Amino acid sequence: MKQITIGWLYPRLMSTYGDRGNIISLSKRCEWREIDVKVIELNVGFDKKQLEECDLLFMGGAQDREQKVVSEDLLIKKEILLKKIEKGVPGLFICGAYQFLGKYYKEADGTIINGLGIFDLYTESSNKEERLIGNIAVKTNEGTIIGFENHGGRTFLGEDAKPLGKVISGFGNNGKDGTEGLIYKNSIGTYLHGPILPKNPSIADFLIEKALEIKYKEKSVLKKLDDSLENKAKSVIAKRMSINL
Amino acid sequence: MxxxxxxxxxxxxxxxxxxxxxxxxxxxxxxxxxxxxxxxxxxxxxxxxxxxxxxxxxxxxxxxxxxxxxxxxxxxxxxxxxxxxxxxxxxxxxxxxxxxxxxxxxxxxxxxxxxxxxxxxxxxxxxxxxxxxxxxxxxxxxxxxxxxxxxxxxxxxxxxxxxxxxxxxxxxxxxxxxxxxxxxxxxxxxxxxxxxxxxxxxxxxxxxxxxxxxxxxxxxxxxxxxxxxxxxxxxxxxxxxxxxxxxxxxxxxxxxxxxxxxxxxxxxxxxxxxxxxxxxxSFVPAFGRQEILKVNGKRVEILLAKNPSSFNESLRTIESQNGRNVLIVLNDRIPDGTDVSWIWDVDFKDLTNNMKLSIAGDRVYDLALRMKYADKEYEMFEDLEIAIKKNLEEINENQTLFILPTYSAMLDARKLLTGRKIL
The missing domain is CATH 3.40.1190.10 (Mur-like, catalytic domain)
Structure with missing residues (x-):
């Protein structure tokens, strides 16, 4: 029986928008395929060794106050995280976590908050503090995905950075250039809540597949699951947004 | 003046x-x-x-x-x-x-x-x-x-x-x-x-x-x-x-x-x-807040559940009464909030299996997914009126149908239960 370990970064502080659903989705989709799965919760002050043993990483969004506490803790562990991502260990970084993996976040008053610099992007707070809120549909290599976005920051990708997809409806990275998220090696950064994985199982499976490939150093083909309910839930919202899947 | x-x-x-x-x-x-x-x-x-x-x-x-x-x-x-x-x-x-x-x-x-x-x-x-x-x-x-x-x-x-x-x-x-x-x-x-x-x-x-x-x-x-x-x-x-x-x-x-x-x-x-x-x-509960309605001699209790904390608390309250028939109704209109992500923060997994769960509402498929991933059995209704009707048929006069709706769903359910339109 194959096994993967999922590292959930800062569940106690970085889980404001139902992001636990992503962990539930990953865990269940492994379980249904008889892949043994272990989730370790990496809260502030966690041991570096715990991060070393992870085959898949997840981090959600949070409020500013909590984000500050987290950033101090994660800065100390940056090297391990960077090594993992460079090696191709898959990760999913939502909203606040996505911004934090970039180079910096510029607040409305011009203050720069440094990020980890792993993703080639930066984020700016909008002058008017208008948040980008609503249902969003994005065209990606894994098909059209659907979620809900709610963010104040506008993210801009570096020249060579690859977006996760193209916005069909909604705002995406910045509401201007039509890009949403970023994909680097096997890691994904995105603004999509919803949470993203339950209604977009292709993304969940991409992460699981890559985790197995890196861990067992062999091509992995996942057993197909019955996703009719997942697809139906997605198509109901797509229809409302007048989008054909 | x-x-x-x-x-x-x-x-x-x-x-x-x-x-x-x-x-x-x-x-x-x-x-x-x-x-x-x-x-x-x-x-x-x-x-x-x-x-x-x-x-x-x-x-x-x-x-x-x-x-x-x-x-x-x-x-x-x-x-x-x-x-x-x-x-x-x-x-x-x-x-x-x-x-x-x-x-x-x-x-x-x-x-x-x-x-x-x-x-x-x-x-x-x-x-x-x-x-x-x-x-x-x-x-x-x-x-x-x-x-x-x-x-x-x-x-x-x-x-x-x-x-x-x-x-x-x-x-x-x-x-x-x-x-x-x-x-x-x-x-x-x-x-x-x-x-x-x-x-x-x-x-x-x-x-x-x-x-x-x-x-x-x-x-x-x-x-x-x-x-x-x-x-x-x-x-x-x-x-x-x-x-x-x-x-x-x-x-x-x-x-x-x-x-x-x-x-x-x-x-x-x-x-x-x-x-x-x-x-x-002498206190009588407000609209939809543990409000008890009698419909055709049967008892319906409505517990507004609009965010993870109120949802968890309402579920716990039903459990403490050994409630069986539970209907969850999730809408995503403006008064409910248009983002339904929060249902993944509700602790469904911990529920006893004594409950017979039914689901309905504008976002019933999101609820269905939530149930699927919490290993819960459920009955899904695209139509709220049919959901209420069927659940009322299933209980006898000593039992209670518990309804957990979001805000606009609460208004819909109340209208169906108190209006002449239904049953």
Whole structure:
């Protein structure tokens, strides 16, 4: 029986928008395929060794106050995280976590908050503090995905950075250039809540597949699951947004 | 001047009723405010009416109703205002309707305020009492994150210089609202019940409002509500003025807090314990808040469930009664919040398998997915009317159908249950 370990970064502080659903989705989709799965919760002050043993990483969004506490803790562990991502260990970084993996976040008053610099992007707070809120549909290599976005920051990708997809409806990275998220090696950064994985199982499976490939150093083909309910839930919202899947 | 505005408003209002333009119209208030921008402030200051402002994420409506019941039984005249789309016009209209000879004819005005209107209220009125119940994540797309709300509240509370505060000491953010302020403040908190050490996933405020360190809890009642202290800066509730009520008319820990808030206010107003207890006994729940309806001889209980903490608490309340038929209705209209991500923060997995779960609502497929991934069996209905009908058929007269709806779903379900349309 194959096994993967999922590292959930800062569940106690970085889980404001139902992001636990992503962990539930990953865990269940492994379980249904008889892949043994272990989730370790990496809260502030966690041991570096715990991060070393992870085959898949997840981090959600949070409020500013909590984000500050987290950033101090994660800065100390940056090297391990960077090594993992460079090696191709898959990760999913939502909203606040996505911004934090970039180079910096510029607040409305011009203050720069440094990020980890792993993703080639930066984020700016909008002058008017208008948040980008609503249902969003994005065209990606894994098909059209659907979620809900709610963010104040506008993210801009570096020249060579690859977006996760193209916005069909909604705002995406910045509401201007039509890009949403970023994909680097096997890691994904995105603004999509919803949470993203339950209604977009292709993304969940991409992460699981890559985790197995890196861990067992062999091509992995996942057993197909019955996703009719997942697809139906997605198509109901797509229809409302007048989008054909 | 206001004497004439009130008179004029009353004439308009009665005209509008006669012409069938709707009795709940807010345009007498709209016109009053056009004639005098300070109409509300002036009328309030010229009258003897005491204003009680009620704020919080969960429990506002129930607490208002509890206070209204106690005060009315004590012989006071009480008027109630809910913040809606037309906040000021609505309030002005209500005042016109209840004024006589240029003065408000009521002893108390209870003002229920949504999270985001508290700062606006601080600009126009100075309440005699401000009650703060709790602060949870709720409709993040609409109200924003709780840190930004509590920042705005903190500013608003600084404006309430003449108000007496009644605060929930067991919610760290609420406790901290009076920090650094000179207002007279009374605190309520619990000191009983089951001990629960593990924080629920839906806990919101687990770091110190003062220094940002992880809080320590000796008891957790639900979500982030409990007996807390900060190991680093030492912040913790210093005094609690009320810990028990002679009677709790509603089930659930969250309603114990609502009751404590109402009782603490009543005591401060000089109403004696016996009278408080008597009026609590006669309490009838508000719309959809553990409201019990009889439909064709069968019992239906509606428990509004609009965010993870209220949902978890409602589920626990049903479980404690060995409830079997449970219908969950999830909508994503404006009053519900358009983001349904929060259902993944509800602890469905821990539910006993004795419940027969049915699901319905605009986002029934999202609920279905949630159930699938929590390993729960469920029956799915695209049509709410059929869902209610089928569930009612399945229970006998000694059983209860529990409905857990979001806000607009609650209105839909009530309409179906009380209207002639159904069954």
């Amino acid at each position: 206001n004497f004439f505005i009130v008179l004029f408003g009353k004439i308009l209002s009665s005209l509008s009723k006669k012409l069938n333009l709707g009795s709940g119209s807010t345009w007498p208030g709209h016109i009053a405010l056009k004639l005098n921008r300070h109409f509300i402030e002036e009328l309030l200051s010229e009258s003897k009416t005491k204003v009680i402002l009620i704020t919080g994420t969960n429990g506002k409506t129930t607490t208002s109703k509890l206070i209204e019941t106690i005060l009315t039984k004590a012989g006071k005249k009480v008027i109630l205002n809910k913040s809606g789309a037309n906040l000021l016009n609505g309030l002005a209209s209500l005042l016109i309707e209840n004024s006589n000879k240029g003065k408000i004819d009521a002893d108390f005005l209870i003002f229920e305020a949504d999270e985001n209107v508290v700062p606006k209220i601080a600009e126009i009125i100075s309440p005699d009492y401000v009650i703060a119940l709790d602060l949870f994540r709720d409709q993040l797309d609409r109200y924003g994150e709780i840190d930004s709300i509590s920042r705005n509240w903190k500013k608003a509370y600084e404006e309430f210089t003449k108000s007496k505060f009644i605060l929930n000491a067991d919610d760290p953010q609420i406790y901290f609202l009076s920090n650094g302020l000179k207002n007279k403040t009374l605190f309520f908190g619990l000191n009983e019940g089951e001990e629960q050490k593990q924080l629920e996933h839906a806990s919101d405020s687990t770091i110190c409002p003062k220094c940002g360190s992880d809080l320590k809890y000796s008891k957790i009642y639900y979500s982030h509500i409990g007996n807390w202290s900060c190991p680093k800066c030492g912040l913790k509730p210093e005094k609690i003025d009320l810990k028990t009520s002679p009677l709790y008319p509603l089930k659930g820990t969250y309603n114990q807090y609502n009751t404590l808030a109402a009782v603490l206010l009543a005591k401060d107003l000089g109403i004696n314990d016996k009278d408080i207890e008597k009026s609590l006994k």
